[in-house]
Amino acid sequence: MTALLEVKDLKVRVEEREILHGLTLTVNPGEVHAIMGPNGSGKSTLSHVIAGKPGYEVTDGQILFRGEDLLEMDPDERAAKGVFLAFQYPVEIPGVTTWNFLHTALNAQRKARGESPLTSPEFLKKVRAVAKSLNIPQDMLKRGVNVGFSGGEKKRNEILQMALFEPAVCILDEMDSGLDIDALRVAADGVNALRSPERAMVVITHYQRLLNYIVPDFVHVMSKGRVVKSGGKDLALELEASGYAQFEDAA
Amino acid sequence: MNLALAKNETGRPLSDSFAVARDRLPGTGKVAEARSAAFDAYDRVGLPHRRIEDWKYTDLRALMREVLPLAPAPDAAALKRAAAAVKLQAIKGARRLVLVDGAFAPKLSELDGLEKGLAIRTLREVLEGGDAALQTQLFTPDSANPLVALNSAMMTDGVVIEIANGVVLKQPLQVIHVATGATPAAMFTRSLLRLGKDAGATLVESYIAADGAKVYQAHDSLVVAIGDNSRLDHVRLVEDAREAVNISSAVLTLGAHAHFNTFGMTSGAAVSRYQATIAFAGEHSRVETNGVNLLNGRQHADTTLFMDHAVPHCVSREVFRAVADDRAHSVFQGRIIVRPDAQKTDAKMMTRALLLSDDAEADNKPELEIFADDVTCGHGATTGALDESLLFYLRARGLSEKEAQALLIQAFVGEAIESIVNDDLRELAIAAAQRWLEARS
Numbered sequence: 001m002t003a004l005l006e007v008k009d010l011k012v013r014v015e016e017r018e019i020l021h022g023l024t025l026t027v028n029p030g031e032v033h034a035i036m037g038p039n040g041s042g043k044s045t046l047s048h049v050i051a052g053k054p055g056y057e058v059t060d061g062q063i064l065f066r067g068e069d070l071l072e073m074d075p076d077e078r079a080a081k082g083v084f085l086a087f088q089y090p091v092e093i094p095g096v097t098t099w100n101f102l103h104t105a106l107n108a109q110r111k112a113r114g115e116s117p118l119t120s121p122e123f124l125k126k127v128r129a130v131a132k133s134l135n136i137p138q139d140m141l142k143r144g145v146n147v148g149f150s151g152g153e154k155k156r157n158e159i160l161q162m163a164l165f166e167p168a169v170c171i172l173d174e175m176d177s178g179l180d181i182d183a184l185r186v187a188a189d190g191v192n193a194l195r196s197p198e199r200a201m202v203v204i205t206h207y208q209r210l211l212n213y214i215v216p217d218f219v220h221v222m223s224k225g226r227v228v229k230s231g232g233k234d235l236a237l238e239l240e241a242s243g244y245a246q247f248e249d250a251a
Numbered sequence: 252m253n254l255a256l257a258k259n260e261t262g263r264p265l266s267d268s269f270a271v272a273r274d275r276l277p278g279t280g281k282v283a284e285a286r287s288a289a290f291d292a293y294d295r296v297g298l299p300h301r302r303i304e305d306w307k308y309t310d311l312r313a314l315m316r317e318v319l320p321l322a323p324a325p326d327a328a329a330l331k332r333a334a335a336a337v338k339l340q341a342i343k344g345a346r347r348l349v350l351v352d353g354a355f356a357p358k359l360s361e362l363d364g365l366e367k368g369l370a371i372r373t374l375r376e377v378l379e380g381g382d383a384a385l386q387t388q389l390f391t392p393d394s395a396n397p398l399v400a401l402n403s404a405m406m407t408d409g410v411v412i413e414i415a416n417g418v419v420l421k422q423p424l425q426v427i428h429v430a431t432g433a434t435p436a437a438m439f440t441r442s443l444l445r446l447g448k449d450a451g452a453t454l455v456e457s458y459i460a461a462d463g464a465k466v467y468q469a470h471d472s473l474v475v476a477i478g479d480n481s482r483l484d485h486v487r488l489v490e491d492a493r494e495a496v497n498i499s500s501a502v503l504t505l506g507a508h509a510h511f512n513t514f515g516m517t518s519g520a521a522v523s524r525y526q527a528t529i530a531f532a533g534e535h536s537r538v539e540t541n542g543v544n545l546l547n548g549r550q551h552a553d554t555t556l557f558m559d560h561a562v563p564h565c566v567s568r569e570v571f572r573a574v575a576d577d578r579a580h581s582v583f584q585g586r587i588i589v590r591p592d593a594q595k596t597d598a599k600m601m602t603r604a605l606l607l608s609d610d611a612e613a614d615n616k617p618e619l620e621i622f623a624d625d626v627t628c629g630h631g632a633t634t635g636a637l638d639e640s641l642l643f644y645l646r647a648r649g650l651s652e653k654e655a656q657a658l659l660i661q662a663f664v665g666e667a668i669e670s671i672v673n674d675d676l677r678e679l680a681i682a683a684a685q686r687w688l689e690a691r692s
Binding site: 051052053054074075076078079080085087090091093094095096100101104105106108109112144161165 | 648
């Protein structure tokens, strides 16, 4: 069986400084992986490199998506293939309505996959159904992308996109940052509703708290640009009790 | 600047063409005298160049080089090509007035069933036989500006629109300038719009080329008087051929409690300059002027506005957005003068430029001259590139680089386009912006 996402011995540099020193991770369909680690361990770098953000130099290793070389693809190609990054800090785009943005993005992905574009009524129907299931009010769709949204609304907007684009692998970068406990629960419920045997998730988080709501199959601890320990969901609880200090020394 | 040199570079050949064209220009007696005086005013300076402060960024000697000979009157074939081009610009429900190669084209225009209180004549009619007061008003633009002087000297046709007191037009008036000529030529047009008291109108001006028209010069001017308690909504779209020159001037005056809302967009022409003077003559009036430049290749587009606050309690807002790609050059000069009597003036100006390439250039020149002490005035200007983090966000959602740029450019100019009140006109402007975006991808 081909893995959905394989990161092999990945080394990444940003402006002459190596951030990832040989990271390996294999994600199969249906699995939820949590990546934990202290600030500066390279968690967000990993998510950015998978999504194709400019400014990172891969010096060694590879990332395969269904056996294809992901690093050879532009960010939009990766999105069309089914790679989705939920941003830690979703950007605000004044002047572009959420509505128009979602329609344009969905049709761009469909076009890249050789599918016919959705007409406005077809799109309307789809987005309404998805928004309803996530408790997102219609007027949020009429506003500029993320403009004036609360932290919780921004994260819900990310999950709305995830539900709409139906990606194969979702990378959730610090989804819990800036959320209070109620907003966190709403966001996590949205993510859980999208779990399926075909879809994989990589949940990047600093705190164990999120993993009470999104229960992972595997937990990896990152420190100083490497995975230093992997285990089951209990590893997260262990970390909560003992902290990251032990791994910082080990790495 | 040596005067003789000015003549040698640009004045002489044109004097000849003025002499040649003279017999074809409408009007005798006082009109002919006014033309000659205007031509002399032009001829003393010739084409303006960068050492004249007002033309620092738009050196017409370098960009335009010469004034082309007067375009011949359009023949049947030209009118047919013009009709095809006009069709693409038509706005549902608007009253169309078409000028082809600088001449009013009755067959392409709609003059039937004029609303009560609306009178439309051609410039030619008015100059040849109209009343002296109107003729005088047509010569009000200041000949100190050489291109205005040239236009006064050479103007051949245009529309003269009068709207009576208390008449609010439901139908927008759409003046379409079409160039058809296959050989390089210049057209000189002037139009006038007079709105009485308690009146209202919507005026659209479009500049386009028929299939096959490439190198030409459109020299246009507009004289507008807005009466007390009246409102004018105005949209102008410059979509001239990519090798064309468009030099347009406007002189507008507002009475008391009047309102002028204007939006201009330039996406066509190799070289263009729009110079508008807006003067407040009555208290409690308001002006909103919004503009967009969408430029690429080696296009050069200059918008020069002069807002003249001469009386108290008036409000002016200027919002300008420029997008320049490749080696394009966008110029915005905004001068606001608040004269000593104009207390309680509220004047603001904001310009933003978006550069899509390292070789693109945007010049913003705000000038505030304030002689009253109880006023609110401000201006701001920014220039920058597209935000990389926004681009990445959009690309991570599946948009190609061009699609992501297009969406952000649309958003950038959107604020100015949103200012258009009439839905159909706003759609027209959005469609013009869309055409520009599609042409670049």
